[in-house]
Amino acid sequence: MPNTILKVDNLKKHYPTVKAVDGISFEISKGTVFTLLGPNGAGKTTTLEIIEGIKNSDDGEIEFFGEKMKHVTRDAKERMGVSLQSTNFIPHLKVREVFELFASLFKKNLPVDEVIGFVSLEEKKNDLVEKLSGGQKQRVAIGCALINDPDMIFLDEPTTGLDPQARRNIWDIVNHLKKEGKTIFLTTHYMEEAQELSDVVCIMDHGKIIAMGTPAEHIKRLGERNYIEFKAKLIPEEIRELNSWDVEEVEVEDDNVIIPTKELHSILEKLLSWANEKGMSLNDISIRQPNLEDVFLSLTGRRLRD
Amino acid sequence: MNRALFKSLLISGVREKETIFWIFIFPLILFTIMVLIFSNMSGEDLSFDMILIDNSGTGLGSQIINQVVDAIGTPSEEGKDPLFKITRLSDKEEAYTLLKEQKADIVLELPEDFNQKFGQVLLLSRLGEVPEDRKPEVIIQKVELRDTSSMASDIMTQVMAQVNLEAAKQMNIQIPEVEISSEVVGQTEDFNYADYFFAGVLIMAFFSTGLMNMGINLAYIRSKGVFKRFACTPMKTSQIMSATIFSNMIFMGIAFVLLLIYAKLFYGVTWAVFQPESILFAVMTAVLALTFGFFVGTVSKTPNSASGLANLLFFPMQFLGGLYFPVFDLPPAISWFVYINPLTYLAAGMRKSMGLMDAPVPHYTLYLVPLLWTITMLLISLKVFKWDGGE
Numbered sequence: 001m002p003n004t005i006l007k008v009d010n011l012k013k014h015y016p017t018v019k020a021v022d023g024i025s026f027e028i029s030k031g032t033v034f035t036l037l038g039p040n041g042a043g044k045t046t047t048l049e050i051i052e053g054i055k056n057s058d059d060g061e062i063e064f065f066g067e068k069m070k071h072v073t074r075d076a077k078e079r080m081g082v083s084l085q086s087t088n089f090i091p092h093l094k095v096r097e098v099f100e101l102f103a104s105l106f107k108k109n110l111p112v113d114e115v116i117g118f119v120s121l122e123e124k125k126n127d128l129v130e131k132l133s134g135g136q137k138q139r140v141a142i143g144c145a146l147i148n149d150p151d152m153i154f155l156d157e158p159t160t161g162l163d164p165q166a167r168r169n170i171w172d173i174v175n176h177l178k179k180e181g182k183t184i185f186l187t188t189h190y191m192e193e194a195q196e197l198s199d200v201v202c203i204m205d206h207g208k209i210i211a212m213g214t215p216a217e218h219i220k221r222l223g224e225r226n227y228i229e230f231k232a233k234l235i236p237e238e239i240r241e242l243n244s245w246d247v248e249e250v251e252v253e254d255d256n257v258i259i260p261t262k263e264l265h266s267i268l269e270k271l272l273s274w275a276n277e278k279g280m281s282l283n284d285i286s287i288r289q290p291n292l293e294d295v296f297l298s299l300t301g302r303r304l305r306d
Numbered sequence: 307m308n309r310a311l312f313k314s315l316l317i318s319g320v321r322e323k324e325t326i327f328w329i330f331i332f333p334l335i336l337f338t339i340m341v342l343i344f345s346n347m348s349g350e351d352l353s354f355d356m357i358l359i360d361n362s363g364t365g366l367g368s369q370i371i372n373q374v375v376d377a378i379g380t381p382s383e384e385g386k387d388p389l390f391k392i393t394r395l396s397d398k399e400e401a402y403t404l405l406k407e408q409k410a411d412i413v414l415e416l417p418e419d420f421n422q423k424f425g426q427v428l429l430l431s432r433l434g435e436v437p438e439d440r441k442p443e444v445i446i447q448k449v450e451l452r453d454t455s456s457m458a459s460d461i462m463t464q465v466m467a468q469v470n471l472e473a474a475k476q477m478n479i480q481i482p483e484v485e486i487s488s489e490v491v492g493q494t495e496d497f498n499y500a501d502y503f504f505a506g507v508l509i510m511a512f513f514s515t516g517l518m519n520m521g522i523n524l525a526y527i528r529s530k531g532v533f534k535r536f537a538c539t540p541m542k543t544s545q546i547m548s549a550t551i552f553s554n555m556i557f558m559g560i561a562f563v564l565l566l567i568y569a570k571l572f573y574g575v576t577w578a579v580f581q582p583e584s585i586l587f588a589v590m591t592a593v594l595a596l597t598f599g600f601f602v603g604t605v606s607k608t609p610n611s612a613s614g615l616a617n618l619l620f621f622p623m624q625f626l627g628g629l630y631f632p633v634f635d636l637p638p639a640i641s642w643f644v645y646i647n648p649l650t651y652l653a654a655g656m657r658k659s660m661g662l663m664d665a666p667v668p669h670y671t672l673y674l675v676p677l678l679w680t681i682t683m684l685l686i687s688l689k690v691f692k693w694d695g696g697e
Contacts, residue, residue, distance in 0.1 A: 052537075054534050075540075077538065077539055077540045082538035084531055084534060084538070086531050088527075088531050088532055089532060089535075090318050090532055091526070091527075092317070092321035092322055097314060097317065100310060101310050101314045102539070103310075104311070105308070105310075105539040105540065106539065107540075154538075
């Protein structure tokens with residue numbers, strides 16, 4: 001692949017009870033957002049920590065900026081920025097002091113005020129980091145990852161635990177970096193995030209890569225189908241009845257019902273008259289396009305949040 | 307060493323209220339308490355309150371006793387308290403009440419028949435053996451469980467023995483004079499409690515910084531992933547460790563200077579701690595404290611477990627390490643701990659080098675035992691240390 005910035009070949013990390021990373025290989029091109037999507041425990045963070053140089057792999061090879069290495073070198077670390085899953089710094093430091101500290105760790109660094117401005121923390125720069133909100137702390141973490149003007153940025157679940165507004169702020173930062181042509185390696189278990197931000201989505205489960213491609217390619221694999229969703233209390237007999245129609249397997253969780261189908265109009269009409277006959281009310285009925293959550297479900301039989 | 311990290315760790319420590327208290331303030335408080343308690347028991351300013359009830363009237367016996375009491379109730383030097391502050395009362399009940407209320411340490415009572423019996427004894431003693439029931443009696447009342455009361459009583463018993471000798475002289479009975487001389491063993495003539503506790507509290511302050519502060523902080527920043535974050539940067543492990551060690555050494559230096567200024571200004575400690583060997587022991591203490599801290603921070607997964615382990619190590623080490631009182635004579639059940647405890651040797655070594663007291667162990671062990679502990683703790687910590695882990 002031309003412009004390959006990172007190449008991972010047959011990477012393995014096995015623990016006594018689990019194969020955290022089980023022989024994965026992938027390449028990341030310059031200027032793309034590459035997302036590792038998978039449920040908790042899929043092996044995303046372990047993969048990332050091997051590439052970041054925190055953990056050593058049991059086997060496999062990493063090629064960073066055209067240079068093959070068993071373990072990540074200091075020179076490679078000069079060119080990468082990292083935001084870890086949990087964001088903590090030396091206690092009792094102010095925002096500006098944290099940025100100054102991280103700037104001192106690299107040969108090349110951007111002006112601290114420029115980075116503080118980029119992550120919109122000008123008003124908080126003299127506040128102690130521990131006094132900041134979760135979203136603001138995450139912006140400090142991302143700012144620290146950008147302080148050395150890296151060629152490649154690793155963001156490990158940057159929005160986990162954040163409220164929707166804070167999550168949207170982080171997405172804006174990532175999109176901005178993407179426009180600047182930065183290469184970003186993202187991990188997440190939020191399918192909307194992967195779909196919104198990624199050029200390439202690598203779906204991972206049980207330490208293995210189970211699918212890789214653009215979000216559109218993943219969804220295309222499901223074929224042209226739509227999802228009818230509603231809330232209703234169905235008995236097993238009624239679920240069997242729905243499954244006898246021209247639909248994919250009906251998914252029922254508590255009173256949430258999802259009917260995947262390629263025949264939207266006919267199935268929708270049939271559903272409404274069927275409910276009418278039974279005197280059943282279908283609450284919160286909606287129709288939606290397939291998403292990466294559905295892709296993951298079709299690949300593993302489980303939902304990402306399971 | 308990374309100077310920015312060093313500066314950050316210093317700033318972080320200074321902004322931590324607990325660090326300020328335990329490293330800088332607490333040693334001053336502890337030093338004050340220790341010196342005040344033990345200096346008062348050293349004899350230099352020792353003073354007891356005694357009530358004298360003299361119902362004996364006039365006579366040779368009471369005259370001798372009163373002369374003795376006046377002597378011990380007079381200060382040896384101007385401006386100092388006498389050994390006994392004497393209060394003369396005639397009411398026994400009032401005297402006993404004051405004793406019970408701890409307003410007096412002992413009550414010395416001369417009964418009504420004291421002079422009469424004293425006179426009889428003077429005559430009878432020339433004729434031969436004096437029957438027991440004819441001997442004059444002085445009654446000393448004390449409170450058994452009060453240390454000062456027991457000490458005052460013991461001293462007065464000795465004084466009364468001296469009175470007996472004086473009485474014998476009055477009766478022209480030849481008693482060979484016994485010359486009593488005293489010699490200080492183990493402890494030097496220049497001994498003073500301020501210097502003694504300065505050494506102990508200094509070791510405590512260094513261990514508060516190294517073992518407690520550095521140990522718990524290392525566990526905290528490791529469990530929170532701060533080290534892991536540094537591992538993603540080009541910074542070397544040695545740079546992180548050196549910044550951590552040097553920032554804590556600065557805290558030790560500040561603690562030392564504060565304690566020295568305070569102890570010099572208010573308690574007149576000598577400059578003995580600046581003897582080359584004393585400085586060497588101080589440096590050894592600092593290094594050992596840091597290796598213990600490194601060990602605690604390495605083997606503990608959380609700050610809470612680090613705090614528990616640090617306390618578990620530090621409390622017995624400081625109390626059974628001779629920092630505040632001599633420990634070489636403790637019962638065998640705990641003396642084994644005293645002899646394996648590196649602080650025992652550091653405290654003894656520092657005091658010996660300050661000219662305060664001899665150490666009852668071979669001189670080379672004062673260096674060897676702390677050195678073995680330093681090497682052992684360092685090797686274990688380096689073996690176990692991980693960047694990540696914890697919460």
